[in-house]
Structure formats: C-alpha cells, structure tokens
Amino acid sequence: MADGLLTWTMLRGRAWQRLLPDVYVHRAGHQSDDHRLWCEAVALVLPPGAAIAGLSAAYLWGAGGLPAGAPVTVVLPRAARMRPHARVSVTRSVLADDDLTTQAGLPVTTTVRTAFDLARRPPRTDAVVAVDALLRRRVVDLPTLREYAAARSGWPGLPQLREVLALADPLAGSPMESRLRLLLLDAGLPPPATQHDVHDAAGRFVCRVDLAYPARRVAVEYEGTPSREPAQVRQEASRFQALRAAGWRVVRCTADDVLRHPARTARMVAGALRVRPNPRAASPH
Structure with missing residues (x-):
C-alpha cells in the first residue's frame, strides 16, 4: 500500500483473503488447511525472539502428522506479547539463541528443541x-x-x-505403526521388533513386516487405506501368502482396530503369540 500497489478497497474486495491483522493472501493461492501457508502468515507477525514450534515446527522439518485445520504453534519469550488468534497456539518458554534457526526462510525451533518440547x-x-x-x-x-x-x-x-x-523408535514406519506398537506394549505384550526382515527356510528374503515377534513367527501389520489398483492388490495377496508359506502368522490391524478397539486388538495379537510355531517351518530370522 505504501508503494501504491494496493488500496484498502482492493484488499476488501473478492481477490484478497485476510488471514491475520495486516496479513492478506490472494484468493488464487489461498487454501484454508494449508498449514505451511499459515506458518508463513504467522511468521510475519511474530515478535522478536519468537519462533514456530511444536507440531508446526515438526511439520516444517518434514515430520507431518498434523490434523486439518490445526493451529500454528509458536513459542514466545516470556516477556513478548502477541495478539491472540484462533489459528495460533501460543506457548511461552525460555529460548536460548541456539534453540532458534530457520527452515525455508521461516523462524523455527531447532530439531532437537522441537523434539524436546x-x-x-x-x-x-x-x-x-x-x-x-x-x-x-x-x-x-x-x-x-x-x-x-x-x-x-x-x-x-x-x-x-x-x-x-x-x-521412541527411529524404525517406526508411520504414526499409526507407532500407535500400534504402544498399544501392544501398554497391554503388557513383549516389545515387538520393528521393520523386521522375514526369510524363508533357505534364507531367501520374503518381505519386511511392520512389527514382529520372530521367535513366535508372528507378524503384526498395520493396514492403511486399501489400494484399489489390481496390481497392488495382487502384490499384497502374494506377500501374505509368502509369509504364511514361511511359517508366519499375520495379524492385520486397521485404524479402527488401533483407535477404537485397542483391547480387542491386543487380544488378537496375544492369541497369535500363544500358538506354537511349526517346528518344521522356516527359521524365524
């Protein structure tokens, strides 16, 4: 506006969407659930010494895991002030200089500070x-x-x-696999191996499974959204049959099993662990 490129009348028109006080985006580039867009908007009004933090920083570091419409999490020095907004979640904490950095031009907490928080x-x-x-x-x-x-x-x-x-496990393949692993541990079951490679009796690689109890030859798999591609369906069926041929029992779990029926899911896995593996089947390695 100072350069004469925009006027108040233009900003109030249909072409522009107000995000925050004095922060607008052209409607052609506006998506209400674009978290990065909201991070860019919030970064413009952050007070000195503040940064994007928490789940928002993790998102910017590539970890994902944010629900649609999640507010931008920011951390402010204790004396700093920021106008409240429904799309901004403010925390206050001690922030050392080496806790702050930039990611793609945006002020964020470092990866270690993000994980710590x-x-x-x-x-x-x-x-x-x-x-x-x-x-x-x-x-x-x-x-x-x-x-x-x-x-x-x-x-x-x-x-x-x-x-x-x-x-924590760096081999966890997805957020739902992490939740499934914790479900089993909280039910008192032994810790499963993550991302376990299964081999047949001849030592040939069969496949990699999400969670495994090799001594019992039990695989626990998280099933995401089923693929409708025929080639993918055939591949999954072949993989399942190869595991069974190698002497493994497979417990398949969906989001519903993990989020809504944890006790039933734990019982299914516990039941599979009680079955003795065939001594003539493949080695569990």
Whole structure:
C-alpha cells in the first residue's frame, strides 16, 4: 500500500483473503488447511525472539502428522506479547539463541528443541508418535536428544520425556505403526521388533513386516487405506501368502482396530503369540 500497489478497497474486495491483522493472501493461492501457508502468515507477525514450534515446527522439518485445520504453534519469550488468534497456539518458554534457526526462510525451533518440547507434552502416545516421526526423518537422533534433555534438569515434563525416550523408535514406519506398537506394549505384550526382515527356510528374503515377534513367527501389520489398483492388490495377496508359506502368522490391524478397539486388538495379537510355531517351518530370522 505504501508503494501504491494496493488500496484498502482492493484488499476488501473478492481477490484478497485476510488471514491475520495486516496479513492478506490472494484468493488464487489461498487454501484454508494449508498449514505451511499459515506458518508463513504467522511468521510475519511474530515478535522478536519468537519462533514456530511444536507440531508446526515438526511439520516444517518434514515430520507431518498434523490434523486439518490445526493451529500454528509458536513459542514466545516470556516477556513478548502477541495478539491472540484462533489459528495460533501460543506457548511461552525460555529460548536460548541456539534453540532458534530457520527452515525455508521461516523462524523455527531447532530439531532437537522441537523434539524436546514435543516429548514433554501430553498425551504420552502423541509425544512418542511425534518423536518417532522426527527420528524417522533423521533430523535428530536419540543420543543428541538425551544429551540435550540431560542439560535441562528441572524443566517441566521431564518424567514423561524420559518415558518417551525409552519408547521412541527411529524404525517406526508411520504414526499409526507407532500407535500400534504402544498399544501392544501398554497391554503388557513383549516389545515387538520393528521393520523386521522375514526369510524363508533357505534364507531367501520374503518381505519386511511392520512389527514382529520372530521367535513366535508372528507378524503384526498395520493396514492403511486399501489400494484399489489390481496390481497392488495382487502384490499384497502374494506377500501374505509368502509369509504364511514361511511359517508366519499375520495379524492385520486397521485404524479402527488401533483407535477404537485397542483391547480387542491386543487380544488378537496375544492369541497369535500363544500358538506354537511349526517346528518344521522356516527359521524365524
């Protein structure tokens, strides 16, 4: 407006969408659930020393896992002020200079600070899912996160953080696989191996399974949205038959099983573990 490129009348017209006070986007580029767009908008009004944080920072670091319409999480120095907005979730905390960086031009918390904050935030399952996602992206590792946490004794949320670090697994293949693994552990079942390679009796590679109990030859698979492509359907059927031929039992779990029927799902896996594997079947390695 100062350069005469826009007027108030133009901004109030149909071509422009107001996101925040003094922040507009052209309607041609506006998508209400575009989280990156909202991060860019919020970054324009952040006070000095503040940054995009939490799940929003994890999203920008490539970890995903945000529901549609999620607010942008920001962390502010304790003395900073920011106008409240429904699409912005504000937290306040101590922020050292080395906790701040930029990602694609946006101010964000570093990967280790992002993981540290998410690991301390309840509920525990969501915290493990978030940390697993960051570990899977290899933007942070467990030794670095443990060292960072050890230097911050007395911070809130450390009891949960220690539990999350004990449960986190960089091999977790997806957020739902993380939730499925925690479901089994919370039911008292033994820790499953993640991303386990199955071989037949001759040592030939059969496939990789999400979760496994090799000694019992039990695979626990998370089934996402079924593919409608005939080639994909045939491939999945062939994979399932190959596992059975190698002497493995397969428990298939859907989102409904994990989110709505955890007790029933745990019982299914426990039942499969009680069945003795065929001693003449393939080696469990």
